[in-house]
Amino acid sequence: MSLLSDLRLRGLIHQTTDDEGMDQWLQERPRTVYAGFDPTADSLHVGSLLGLVVLRRFQQAGHKPIAVVGGATGMIGDPSGKSDERNLLSKEALAQNVAGLGEQMRKFLDFDCGSCSAELVNNFDWTGQWSYLEFLRDVGKNFPVNVMLAKDSVKSRLGRSDEGQSGGMSYTEFSYMLLQAYDFVHLNEKFACELQAGGSDQWGNITAGIDLARRMNSVQLRGLTWPLLTKSDGTKMGKTESGTVWLAAERTSPYQFYQYWINVEDADVGNCLRMLTELNQGEIEALEVARENEAGKRESQRRLAEEITRLVHGDEGLSVAQKATEIFFGAEISDLDDSQLRQIFADVPSKQLAKTRLTDGGLAIVDALVEAGLSKSKGEARRTVEQGGAYVNNRRVEGIATQLTAEHLASETVLVLRSGKKKYALLRFE
């Protein structure tokens, strides 16, 4: 199956500049394709996943992917789809972010495989060189304002100009499109890049780049967009009550990441499997059937979580996430050492207490719950225990009189407390 028909089948194609010819064009010879990534944080998040996955597929099909980090455009802010003007970032912060993103991209793209090696470039490297006058002369001249005003991203903002300070659009933001358009021209000149891919909200920017290349260099470039990945309730993927789901393990632990996918709604999981994983059509269909017959097993979610977590955090990250899942959902805790426990419970609050608290008859379970922050008062702790909601190392505590001693330690120094179904805390005795 050709790359493009596979992408189509997976629902990854929203629009192309060349519906009839592109498939053929891609099969003729290896092409160079680029997609942009937002550098407003030092980590990518679930929202960037689609772009990475698409570039990865292009590379697997023998094409050369370029990931462009918008160091320059990030300083300005893309108006597309944003209701308000974005905060500007300092140069230093951007440089740091760009470095972080590159690290994560290595998991998706091969940067060392000869002619189709991926490239990571920062558009600040070329955009930063421009003088204002040069830019106006060489680039700005090619942008008819009336065409720009007709773009949806601009129109929607101008319509709000009477709504006080947040309405309207600054000249800086208005210029964003020019910068991004020039990126395409530059990449075409330097890497012979002929195709830009992006989310459907990027269509306007992509076509602007194609127009500019035609005017400046008389070349015909191409564009392709993927649909925005949204949930069945219309909200964005990748957000939880506690915030964004990041790809960096320091920001979102592998366990939390894995759990995010495990908890995807039935209505969304099919889309996610098709768009984000590399499972083939047959496997995806089999999961679909399984989902209809035995929805309760949630095999699709499990598979989805497994695939994506492996891609982002590697086999090791996946196995920690799975082990943690097993434990967080009731498996008794045994045969684990300090470092394993710490890794698994990385997200869980912990408190250090003196080792001596465990000697001399031990530490009352009620006090332990309060110390660990699982109960606000001893009364509340007592209630929890009496109602059967307190667990030590995932074993239910029987009786209010329980005293914790060294025998209750799960590993050398750590004891795992739990209140209710999911609230955990660690006590470290050192």
Added chain:
RNA sequence: GGGGGGUUACCGAAGCGGUCAAACGGGUCAGACUGUAAAUCUGAUGGCUAUGCCUUCGCAGGUUCGAAUCCUGCACCCCCCA
């Protein structure tokens, strides 16, 4: 400026001299059920060294053997008349 009503625990809201740590509903926390879903059901819900003790009913005083409940003053809120 005058008249009336209000202020109760996390929130809403009963209580109007002892049996009030204070009904009821929501929330929250546990438990059961379940698909790590939704719904439902059950229990708990001021603190503690705990069959008792301590601190709470806007704030400060007072009456009384005894006050969330009565009286006085103060603060804030709402309504009506100027």
